[in-house]
Amino acid sequence: MTADTKEARNQAIADLLAEARRRTLALVAPLDDEQRNRVYSPLLSPLAWDLGHIANFEELWLVQTVGGREPLHGELGRFYDAIENPRVTRGELPILRDEELRSYLEEVRERTLEVLGGLDLGPGQEDPLLRDGFVYEMLLAHELQHQETMLQLLQLVDGYELPLPIGTQPVSAAGPETIAVAAGSYEVGAPPEGFAYDNERPRHAVELGAFEIDRTPVTNAAYTEFMDATGAEPPDYWQRDGEGGWIDTARGRREPPAPDHPVVHVSWQQADAFARWSGKRLPTEFEWEAARERLDDVGQAWEWTSSDFLAYPGFEAFPYREYSEVFFGDEYKVLRGASWATHPRVARPSFRNWDLPQRRQIFAGIRCARDAG
């Protein structure tokens, strides 16, 4: 490994980190400090917590663990531990705010780049945290994923205008209603090389029966039809317009939901009920993964699956149990794909998202499946 290659690799990582940070700061740029500190919902952290947590995660893994340095603010880290501090408590924590928060983000990043400068993150590294730059990929993914969490909160901010060209689009019109997938053995999960989370590994074969899966996700029009027919609850942020129709009130707007856009902000229970009403069912996460390359409109809304969030056979927690392992069980349902608010870098085919079946603040929609024939 020549020094040039090592430096070029480290520079590429530094550029990606800088780009992610620009996006984070762009999202909160339209807000004042009061809005950044405000608790809008017990389900979501104040933005100041997310921002401090992003910097603290970076400090913990890069500056302290990899760089062997002391933290900037002593015990502050415990207030940014997501497991120790449920979202409902985060508004009350003595976290950094305003100018102190901005300095912390900058000072941690400065130290991160100092540590990065001295590292060899090549494929030959013995330390699995450093090999192929794992810890930097993890950090980058973490910040990008928190941008989506922040966008969930930003749906509650009246008058907030998205500073990026993102949002849902009409679903693809042309094509068959469903895609047929033959029975057989399918490889699922992330390959051993390249960045992925522990819960995506090991890659393994699963046996699937023949099934059909919808080519496109469920639209707002189809979901409205379901509500009219069954009296089902609306998606989060929808309200009656007073004339028998619906308006979407996210970000303080009052606009009718676009009929041909994918429905978002539905719970697993709503998704499951919709699928049954239409004579279908939710796909399993492995059916979804097996059909991934053939599906239209992936990346507009997370798609609820019928699968519980479980460990793959041979699972090994890495680099810490609290990322995945503590969530395994029948309490959480798996979502696949990505939403309009997900950075494309996060949306690997093997990526598994998970949440409680009653949750609607996430950008989750529906795609239906059924047994073949």
Ligand SMILES: [Fe+2]
């Ligand atoms: Fe986090």
